[in-house]
Amino acid sequence: xxxxxxxxxxxxxxxxxxxxxxxxxxxxxxxxxxxxxxxxxxxxxxxxxxxxxxxxxxxxxxxxxxxxxxxxxxxxxxxxxxxxxxxxxxxxxxxxxxxxxxxxxxxxxxxxxxxxxxxxxxxxxxxxxxxxxxxxxxxxxxxxxxxxxxxxxxxxxxxxxxxxxxxxxxxxxxxxxxxxxxxxxxxxxxxxxxxxxxxxxxxxxxxxxxxxxxxxxxxxxxxxxxxxxxxxxxxxxxxxxxxxxxxxxxxxxxxxxxxxxxxxxxxxxxxxxxxxxxxxxxxxxxxxxxxxxxxxxxxxxxxxxxxxxxxxxxxxxxxxxxxxxxxxxxxxxxxxxxxxxxxxx
Amino acid sequence: xxxxxxxxxxxxxxxxxxxxxxxxxxxxxxxxxxxxxxxxxxxxxxxxxxxxxxxxxxxxxxxxxxxxxxxxxxxxxxxxxxxxxxxxxxxxxxxxxxxxxxxxxxxxxxxxxxxxxxxxxxxxxxxxxxxxxxxxxxxxxxxxxxxxxxxxxxxxxxxxxxxxxxxxxxxxxxxxxxxxxxxxxxxxxxxxxxxxxxxxxxxxxxxxxxxxxxxxxxxxxxxxxxxxxxxxxxxxxxxxxxxxxxxxxxxxxxxxxxxxxxxxxxxxxxxxxxxxxxx
Numbered sequence: 001x002x003x004x005x006x007x008x009x010x011x012x013x014x015x016x017x018x019x020x021x022x023x024x025x026x027x028x029x030x031x032x033x034x035x036x037x038x039x040x041x042x043x044x045x046x047x048x049x050x051x052x053x054x055x056x057x058x059x060x061x062x063x064x065x066x067x068x069x070x071x072x073x074x075x076x077x078x079x080x081x082x083x084x085x086x087x088x089x090x091x092x093x094x095x096x097x098x099x100x101x102x103x104x105x106x107x108x109x110x111x112x113x114x115x116x117x118x119x120x121x122x123x124x125x126x127x128x129x130x131x132x133x134x135x136x137x138x139x140x141x142x143x144x145x146x147x148x149x150x151x152x153x154x155x156x157x158x159x160x161x162x163x164x165x166x167x168x169x170x171x172x173x174x175x176x177x178x179x180x181x182x183x184x185x186x187x188x189x190x191x192x193x194x195x196x197x198x199x200x201x202x203x204x205x206x207x208x209x210x211x212x213x214x215x216x217x218x219x220x221x222x223x224x225x226x227x228x229x230x231x232x233x234x235x236x237x238x239x240x241x242x243x244x245x246x247x248x249x250x251x252x253x254x255x256x257x258x259x260x261x262x263x264x265x266x267x268x269x270x271x272x273x274x275x276x277x278x279x280x281x282x283x284x285x286x287x288x289x290x291x292x293x294x295x296x297x298x299x300x301x302x303x304x305x306x307x308x309x310x311x312x313x314x315x316x317x318x319x320x321x322x323x324x325x326x327x328x329x330x331x332x333x334x335x336x337x338x339x340x341x342x343x344x345x
Numbered sequence: 346x347x348x349x350x351x352x353x354x355x356x357x358x359x360x361x362x363x364x365x366x367x368x369x370x371x372x373x374x375x376x377x378x379x380x381x382x383x384x385x386x387x388x389x390x391x392x393x394x395x396x397x398x399x400x401x402x403x404x405x406x407x408x409x410x411x412x413x414x415x416x417x418x419x420x421x422x423x424x425x426x427x428x429x430x431x432x433x434x435x436x437x438x439x440x441x442x443x444x445x446x447x448x449x450x451x452x453x454x455x456x457x458x459x460x461x462x463x464x465x466x467x468x469x470x471x472x473x474x475x476x477x478x479x480x481x482x483x484x485x486x487x488x489x490x491x492x493x494x495x496x497x498x499x500x501x502x503x504x505x506x507x508x509x510x511x512x513x514x515x516x517x518x519x520x521x522x523x524x525x526x527x528x529x530x531x532x533x534x535x536x537x538x539x540x541x542x543x544x545x546x547x548x549x550x551x552x553x554x555x556x557x558x559x560x561x562x563x564x565x566x567x568x569x570x571x572x573x574x575x576x577x578x579x580x581x582x583x584x585x586x587x588x589x590x591x592x593x594x595x596x597x598x599x600x601x602x603x604x605x606x607x608x609x610x611x612x613x614x615x616x617x618x619x620x621x622x623x624x
Contacts, residue, residue: 085588089587110590165571165585167585167588167589168571168581168584168585168588169588170588205487205488205570206487206488206570206571207570207571207572208566208567208570208571209566209571209581209584213466213469213566213567216470216473216567217473217477217487217567217570220470220473220474220477220478220479221477221478221479222473222477222478222487222488222570334589344573345412345573345574
């Protein structure tokens, strides 16, 4: 191998290093279940969806329904679903995407920073960039043997909590924030909320890399409660899993953002509009997501505690905006000196 | 009458390499090197480059972080322990499979490879069913280091078995019989005759098992419960850093693990050469 000798050496080394760096940044791109080649704007009638895993079945239904509308005529979909953070990294690394749907805003921020999605993505439509929503709930074993009624009960000694790990699963941040937000109460007592969070974290017996694995761990017998999302608890019950869930009086609103990428074909915006329409939200509600607009009356939601009235009103529903917005929340709770980071050590 | 018997025919010595390759070997070598570079060397080089792209300071900070060190100690420690156990028990399993005939041997042969074939996350689910709260043996290993250990033993079992088995099969048992007829005890026969022959294979299999155990993620992640400072393994920690957009930190920890792996692999390789020479 004379490649690295003589005149060509510097060039060869540089080429090698460049290639390696590109290689590493592309590493994240194979995490989805499917991907397609070519740029986003190549075909006017094909929409590349890159989304977080749990939304898959709802988006499949949405795509099918959209294709039957005049705007969706002839539109086909290429979809890729996976862990939200990994999907965002894949798009940053160059995976073709027309519509991106993540489980939380920080993942959208990654693709905005990469220039794939316009910084004004929240301005499209009337929902502030949100496609679907849910609330943080407490899942318990069938029949609720420990008699758990709400947040206070699960921070008692002797209760084992299973949750996704906010370190590895961005979406799991909803869980910890849900626990914190309800403890803030109406008087916004941060010290009390931190004390609560401390007992809560002390009770966690299993931190899982994803929500799906947290559910599996719980179903295999670990812990007494699983912190989950209403839509996931509904989906699990609809799939015949043995669990009950409690919608607490006070909890956190989960908001899943969606956006159209800069070079997406025109049909993508229409599809996004459709997702946020009454019809689209009706389809999402069937899968357990709370409608993000008024005027949707979901019934027959299989898996819900009461399929006829699936989404009970939450007395105190905190939003991320109430907590100061994602930029602030991320640093305050999950940064190097964040509240959660410190409490877990 | 000849008093000296002619020397037994020696194997024809291999042609001494002249330093020039034939066209075919040249192309072969070229393609192998290119392939190896693309698949192995480039990714490894890029990890090191990313780890050091912001200088040595951040690299050092990342690898000396208390949490990082905890995970590295746990991962390396567990991998070493698992490797030692594999070397002993894997050899035993291979021995039984080669030398004994028993009912269901074929089934055992297939079962041994299952940890290879099973997607690791499925392995994790299986393990948590068996050694979780619903364990039929009443052993709940979720959230314990023993759980991690069991998971690693499970996924690394085939390596030593599959390395040692063919060597044992090739070994002719008349050598052992000869040793026995000369009065050697079973232990002596094993130590003086069998072990030197299979030692290189044991070491080669151990090296593979160690490498696999060091980087294992899927099978460990469920049963470990990922408790910081207690059961958090390096692979999970690196994923966390990546999720937090700390690619440099993740690459730094990966680089350190890479160094450990290289040291252990070189060590095992030298031992292997030593053992091969003694043979």
